[in-house]
Amino acid sequence: MTPVLLFALLLFAPEDLPKGEDVLAKFVEVTGGRAAYEQIRGSIAKGTMTISGQNLKGTMTIYESAPAKQVTLVEFPGIGRMEEGTDGTIAWSNSFLEGARLKLGEEKAMAMRAANSQAKFLNWKKLYKSVETMGVEDVDGKPCYKVVLTPLSGKPDTEYYDKASGLLVRETATVPLPMGEVPVALTLGGYRKEGDLLMPHTLQQSLAGQRIDIEIDSVAINPEFSPKRFEPPAEVKALLK
Amino acid sequence: MRFLALLPLVFALHGATLTPERKQSNLNSFEYVWTTIRDKHWDKSLDGAEWKAVHDELQPKMEQAESMEAARRVLNEMIGRLHLTHFGVLPGDVYSELHGGAEGMDVRIINGRAILVRGKHQGWEVEGVQEAIAKVEKLYEHSTMRELMVSRAVAAWAGAHEVTLSNGHGERVTPELSEFAQHGEPTTFGNLPTQYVWSESRHIGNAGYFAFNMFFDPGRLIPALAASVGECGKCTGFVIDLRGNPGGIGAMAMGMAGFFIQQQGELLGTMQMRDNALKFAINPRVPAFTQKLAVLVDGLSASTSEIFAGGLQDLKRARVFGSPTAGAALPSVIERLPNGDAFQYAIANYVSQSGAVLEGKGVKPDVEVRPNRASLLAGKDDVLESALQWIKRPL
Numbered sequence: 001m002t003p004v005l006l007f008a009l010l011l012f013a014p015e016d017l018p019k020g021e022d023v024l025a026k027f028v029e030v031t032g033g034r035a036a037y038e039q040i041r042g043s044i045a046k047g048t049m050t051i052s053g054q055n056l057k058g059t060m061t062i063y064e065s066a067p068a069k070q071v072t073l074v075e076f077p078g079i080g081r082m083e084e085g086t087d088g089t090i091a092w093s094n095s096f097l098e099g100a101r102l103k104l105g106e107e108k109a110m111a112m113r114a115a116n117s118q119a120k121f122l123n124w125k126k127l128y129k130s131v132e133t134m135g136v137e138d139v140d141g142k143p144c145y146k147v148v149l150t151p152l153s154g155k156p157d158t159e160y161y162d163k164a165s166g167l168l169v170r171e172t173a174t175v176p177l178p179m180g181e182v183p184v185a186l187t188l189g190g191y192r193k194e195g196d197l198l199m200p201h202t203l204q205q206s207l208a209g210q211r212i213d214i215e216i217d218s219v220a221i222n223p224e225f226s227p228k229r230f231e232p233p234a235e236v237k238a239l240l241k
Numbered sequence: 242m243r244f245l246a247l248l249p250l251v252f253a254l255h256g257a258t259l260t261p262e263r264k265q266s267n268l269n270s271f272e273y274v275w276t277t278i279r280d281k282h283w284d285k286s287l288d289g290a291e292w293k294a295v296h297d298e299l300q301p302k303m304e305q306a307e308s309m310e311a312a313r314r315v316l317n318e319m320i321g322r323l324h325l326t327h328f329g330v331l332p333g334d335v336y337s338e339l340h341g342g343a344e345g346m347d348v349r350i351i352n353g354r355a356i357l358v359r360g361k362h363q364g365w366e367v368e369g370v371q372e373a374i375a376k377v378e379k380l381y382e383h384s385t386m387r388e389l390m391v392s393r394a395v396a397a398w399a400g401a402h403e404v405t406l407s408n409g410h411g412e413r414v415t416p417e418l419s420e421f422a423q424h425g426e427p428t429t430f431g432n433l434p435t436q437y438v439w440s441e442s443r444h445i446g447n448a449g450y451f452a453f454n455m456f457f458d459p460g461r462l463i464p465a466l467a468a469s470v471g472e473c474g475k476c477t478g479f480v481i482d483l484r485g486n487p488g489g490i491g492a493m494a495m496g497m498a499g500f501f502i503q504q505q506g507e508l509l510g511t512m513q514m515r516d517n518a519l520k521f522a523i524n525p526r527v528p529a530f531t532q533k534l535a536v537l538v539d540g541l542s543a544s545t546s547e548i549f550a551g552g553l554q555d556l557k558r559a560r561v562f563g564s565p566t567a568g569a570a571l572p573s574v575i576e577r578l579p580n581g582d583a584f585q586y587a588i589a590n591y592v593s594q595s596g597a598v599l600e601g602k603g604v605k606p607d608v609e610v611r612p613n614r615a616s617l618l619a620g621k622d623d624v625l626e627s628a629l630q631w632i633k634r635p636l
Contacts, residue, residue: 054430077460078429078430078457078460079459079460080459080460081460096463096464097463097490097492097493098492098499099495100526101524178520178524179519179520179521180511180517180520182517183516208519209514209516235527238527238528
């Protein structure tokens with residue numbers, strides 16, 4: 001390293017970065033606090049999903065029950081119903097368009113982690129080997145902590161937390177689908193309160209060159225679920241026989 | 242998005258001298274085509290020096306082009322350096338002659354004549370269309386797309402003229418226009434124009450038969466196929482008829498193939514895009530149909546139809562009957578150039594699981610059978626009959 005470059009680096013030494021787990025803890029704090037999270041047993045989020053480039057708009061409902069149960073239903077006119085979920089044991093997807101399949105390996109692990117997001121914030125060691133702050137990067141002009149979460153198995157996810165607000169504003173990951181590994185970026189915004197928690201209501205997903213906009217209209221906290229709500233559909237059950 | 246392959250073309254516009262404005266619009270078109278290919282082609286190496294060299298070599302030729310014919314020759318020379326179909330420039334007036342018209346007319350060229358292959362006047366000839374056929378046949382002389390484009394030209398012609406049909410035995414009729422109107426359920430999908438989608442399901446002897454006009458409206462078509470396969474539990478074979486089917490939503494090929502595949506992990510093929518590759522993975526449906534599967538195709542079967550037929554043939558799951566397909570498997574976009582011409586470019590490449598390229602080649606049937614006018618007039622379908630004979634034959 002040349003002396004000039006070394007001098008320059010000394011002049012512009014990186015700031016002390018908070019630990020990754022502290023960034024997660026700050027997020028919990030600014031969005032309602034640990035106690036509020038611990039009271040969440042489940043939720044139903046309803047909204048819309050729009051594939052901008054193709055002028056397609058559908059409805060979306062996400063059912064979640066702690067720990068690790070989730071079903072997402074999406075229905076687009078002209079395509080029909082698409083659903084995916086996990087009951088905590090298996091993970092699956094099903095649609096008119098592509099049929100039913102079980103998620104396996106890394107894709108399954110990723111689905112299980114996504115369904116257990118509460119654990120990520122309250123007890124990250126259940127899901128990840130490490131959570132490290134790698135630096136500060138701008139997202140939409142705002143400096144954010146870049147946090148890399150390395151799961152117990154699989155590829156790391158990267159999350160960006162706004163330095164000023166502490167809110168999660170961006171996630172990037174590589175999703176292992178049967179169609180191939182697909183890089184996905186998710187931008188989160190429109191935070192507002194649902195019950196005691198501050199939650200994002202606008203999500204913009206970039207996937208394989210497509211932009212998908214999700215608007216969450218309502219979130220019901222701790223609803224009553226039918227015992228069958230998280231059972232896989234018949235097409236998926238048939239794959240298990 | 243349309244699926245229309247264009248080859249380098251020679252256009253006769255009699256060498257009319259261009260105005261300075263027209264010359265400038267041709268130069269702008271040159272830059273537009275060159276930049277679009279550089280920025281949107283799935284092969285990112287086109288960002289490099291080789292493609293720049295093509296620009297620098299041909300741009301002076303475009304500056305010197307004194308006619309639209311010469312300008313198009315330069316554009317097509319540039320595009321020709323890619324050695325790919327689905328890239329090309331077509332004069333604006335010809336582009337218009339290949340679209341619209343009697344879109345419900347199902348016609349094929351048999352022995353140089355435009356013959357209806359379905360409907361009330363099956364086997365009858367559309368008269369007076371020879372000039373339009375000859376023009377488009379010349380344009381697509383060396384293209385696997387010839388049959389598809391000629392058929393479109395006939396439909397476009399029929400929409401603009403009073404149609405007379407003859408049965409070759411002295412009978413002539415002027416059909417009602419409604420005979421050639423599109424039929425099926427009107428269906429919209431995002432930005433695409435309304436499409437009319439129909440399907441037909443029946444049993445023929447001990448075989449199931451399912452035909453549909455395009456890979457569209459999955460919410461209706463896929464349950465219809467599911468019901469058709471479900472009712473065929475004791476069938477000894479199943480026929481999927483993709484003749485005349487121009488394709489549509491690519492993902493439907495995977496979803497439909499799943500009714501005939503038991504094994505997990507099978508692929509119809511892989512689509513290579515600029516930033517990633519998408520594998521066309523098949524999700525087996527339970528229970529899958531495991532008896533003989535025949536797929537019927539012809540020169541008008543394109544795009545998703547070819548991915549479906551070629552993929553299942555490649556997996557040795559289906560036996561393909563009919564005539565070679567259009568060789569137009571790539572998703573492509575058509576845009577108007579500053580000079581008014583139409584520029585088509587593909588946004589992805591596609592290869593089957595074994596590495597076979599469908600583009601510009603098409604699916605070659607295992608059993609080649611072409612429609613015969615006498616059979617059509619007698620209400621017969623030689624291609625379907627051939628598939629049914631194979632199904633009847635013991636393994």
